[in-house]
Amino acid sequence: MSDERDARRAWFEQACVGLHDRYASLQDGEPASYIPELAEVDPDRFAIAAMTVQGERIGVGDCDHEFTIQSISKLLLYGLALETHGRERVLERVGVAPTGDAFNAIELDEATNRAPNPMVNAGAIAITDMVAGATVDERVETMRAMYERYLGRTPTIDRTVWASERETGNRNRAIAYLMLSRGIIEDRVEETLDLYFAQCSVLVTAHDLALIGATIANHGVHPLTGEQVVPREVTRDMLTVALTCGMYDYAGEWAFSVGIPAKSGVGGGILGMLPGVGGLATFSPRLDDIGNSVRGLRVFEQLSHHFDLHLFDPDRPWTR
Numbered sequence: 001m002s003d004e005r006d007a008r009r010a011w012f013e014q015a016c017v018g019l020h021d022r023y024a025s026l027q028d029g030e031p032a033s034y035i036p037e038l039a040e041v042d043p044d045r046f047a048i049a050a051m052t053v054q055g056e057r058i059g060v061g062d063c064d065h066e067f068t069i070q071s072i073s074k075l076l077l078y079g080l081a082l083e084t085h086g087r088e089r090v091l092e093r094v095g096v097a098p099t100g101d102a103f104n105a106i107e108l109d110e111a112t113n114r115a116p117n118p119m120v121n122a123g124a125i126a127i128t129d130m131v132a133g134a135t136v137d138e139r140v141e142t143m144r145a146m147y148e149r150y151l152g153r154t155p156t157i158d159r160t161v162w163a164s165e166r167e168t169g170n171r172n173r174a175i176a177y178l179m180l181s182r183g184i185i186e187d188r189v190e191e192t193l194d195l196y197f198a199q200c201s202v203l204v205t206a207h208d209l210a211l212i213g214a215t216i217a218n219h220g221v222h223p224l225t226g227e228q229v230v231p232r233e234v235t236r237d238m239l240t241v242a243l244t245c246g247m248y249d250y251a252g253e254w255a256f257s258v259g260i261p262a263k264s265g266v267g268g269g270i271l272g273m274l275p276g277v278g279g280l281a282t283f284s285p286r287l288d289d290i291g292n293s294v295r296g297l298r299v300f301e302q303l304s305h306h307f308d309l310h311l312f313d314p315d316r317p318w319t320r
Helices: 002-023 072-085 087-093 121-128 136-151 159-168 170-181 189-200 206-217 232-245 248-257 294-307
Strands: 047-052 057-061 262-264 269-274 278-283
Touching: 002 047, 002 057, 002 294, 047 206, 057 206, 072 087, 072 121, 072 136, 072 189, 072 206, 072 232, 072 262, 072 269, 087 121, 121 170, 121 189, 136 189, 136 206, 159 189, 170 189, 206 232, 206 269, 206 278, 232 248, 232 262, 269 294, 278 294
Parallel strands: none
Antiparallel strands: 047 057, 047 278, 262 269, 269 278
């Protein structure tokens, strides 16, 4: 069994090297421009990383290059909210319905008076409002402590990006004040928005994302330390929402063609989680019109197809 697993690992690593070589010269897409600091990143950075639930690691390309996590943070904060407040209280503020609209759409579910799901900005802001702490500094530390459980270190916040997001975040302000007017969030809008901008400005690497993915895929158990980072029942909800809502308004196509629970961010990262198998991550700042990494999409599509990684693939061999 060990020999078979080693052979699979070598085969998979060889495929990642080949895909990195194949797509490194792809020039489609541009870095996010609506946040000025993100527009200045090197567009040709490219990484593919993976980690199994046993802690085995693969990395190709710029796997140690730091970039801001951006919307991938939404999934982790959603898990924190579920752990801290419980599913029912979270569902009072945020639903789980996929939308065909842009991630920054200014809209709420009129029937239930809540944000549609935690992966769009409205839902993520409502979730961030639930982070515990008496002051914004205390709440930032609560957020950083959550990241530390996954990463094994207290993460750095890119304060230049944080300031840039603060200065250009008026659409998010519109979303937040709409939710305040409807009683969805508390009357501390600017503080919650500052925390939201901070959580998106945390610096990570592709290796970090693969580790986070492996932890969630391992039912919340850290593959290196054995620590229960997040409760098992919480990871089920995180994986479900990631599959149905994690890839912006491309989520339906993603679930059909790739079939891996995932979350993308406009910093160029994509975090994928294969339950019982491990985490898969890509990084490339060139984005398509929806906000997903162009190279990252291609890599996930190819790996899912060639290795039967789709969650519902009848020939999926990786959990055996």
